[in-house]
Amino acid sequence: MAKIVVDVMLKPEILDPQGKAVAAALPRLGFTFATDVRQGKRFEITVDGEPTAAQLAEVEIAAEKLLSNPVIENYVVRVEK
Amino acid sequence: MKIGVVTFPGTLDDRDAARAVRYAGGEAVALWHDDADLKGVDAVILPGGFSYGDYLRCGAISRFSPVMEPLIAAAKGGMPLLGICNGFQVLAEAHLIPGALTRNHELHFLCRDQKLTIENTDTAWTSSYSKGQEILIPLKNGEGAYMCDDETLAMLEGEGRIIARYVGENPNGSRNLIAGITNERGNIVGLMPHPEHAIDSLTGPSADGLGFFTSVLKAMVK
Numbered sequence: 566m567a568k569i570v571v572d573v574m575l576k577p578e579i580l581d582p583q584g585k586a587v588a589a590a591l592p593r594l595g596f597t598f599a600t601d602v603r604q605g606k607r608f609e610i611t612v613d614g615e616p617t618a619a620q621l622a623e624v625e626i627a628a629e630k631l632l633s634n635p636v637i638e639n640y641v642v643r644v645e646k
Numbered sequence: 647m648k649i650g651v652v653t654f655p656g657t658l659d660d661r662d663a664a665r666a667v668r669y670a671g672g673e674a675v676a677l678w679h680d681d682a683d684l685k686g687v688d689a690v691i692l693p694g695g696f697s698y699g700d701y702l703r704c705g706a707i708s709r710f711s712p713v714m715e716p717l718i719a720a721a722k723g724g725m726p727l728l729g730i731c732n733g734f735q736v737l738a739e740a741h742l743i744p745g746a747l748t749r750n751h752e753l754h755f756l757c758r759d760q761k762l763t764i765e766n767t768d769t770a771w772t773s774s775y776s777k778g779q780e781i782l783i784p785l786k787n788g789e790g791a792y793m794c795d796d797e798t799l800a801m802l803e804g805e806g807r808i809i810a811r812y813v814g815e816n817p818n819g820s821r822n823l824i825a826g827i828t829n830e831r832g833n834i835v836g837l838m839p840h841p842e843h844a845i846d847s848l849t850g851p852s853a854d855g856l857g858f859f860t861s862v863l864k865a866m867v868k
Contacts, residue, residue: 579748582750582751586753631710634739636744636746637746637793
């Protein structure tokens with residue numbers, strides 16, 4: 566069974582206070598590798614069988630209308646085996 | 647004059663909004679999110695709260711409630727519509743006003759009395775104020791940072807569509823200290839702070855918020 570994954574991220578120019586808070590917490594645990602952290606959302610959508618092109622096209626519309634707010638966020642739709 | 651107040655699951659401030667309508671001399675009509683019926687009201691308020699638990703994004707699920715379809719059509723036709731706090735977020739999600747509300751820049755949930763200046767008195771909801779008037783009303787939100795791109799910001803500034811700005815230090819990271827904006831026509835207003843909690847100095851920090859509700863009653867008489 567395949568999963569359709571939609572990753573939603575704040576646009577690069579939008580301030581991400583949650584990501585900044587995570588970035589500030591990492592050094593407190595001794596992790597010094599991060600120069601920046603951005604936090605986003607991941608949707609896993611299950612469909613029967615292999616996703617069809619028509620289903621993927623509908624997911625694109627759903628991602629634009631509901632899963633993301635195009636004013637502040639970008640999204641990527643992909644299929645995960 | 648009938649003013650509808652919408653209740654979504656998780657709305658908190660519908661009773662105070664209805665009370666403010668009555669204080670101003672209007673008739674408050676309860677509207678239900680799951681009922682695509684505006685019950686013949688002359689204006690609508692989307693009150694504050696945490697509709698649908700703020701799941702997905704604040705206002706993102708409420709925006710597709712059955713009541714929103716006739717409401718969006720009526721507002722596009724010129725009916726006065728005020729979105730307060732979570733209601734402002736619903737207006738932004740419905741793209742009835744430009745921009746979006748995001749997490750406060752310091753991540754704190756704020757709850758305090760906030761000074762604002764009223765900058766546009768030509769809207770359906772602000773005509774009772776004078777331009778530049780300072781008012782004190784409660785501000786209580788976690789996602790009140792008004793965001794938009796540079797082009798939209800320049801347009802809002804250029805067209806005088808910022809109706810209220812925070813006074814003093816920026817409480818939440820909103821661009822250009824924006825507390826409220828209006829659409830091009832001036833019938834739709836989104837406001838982050840809460841005028842409905844400041845209509846009587848016995849129960850609020852001032853009675854400064856009442857003007858939003860008296861304004862719309864005046865606008866409807868015209």
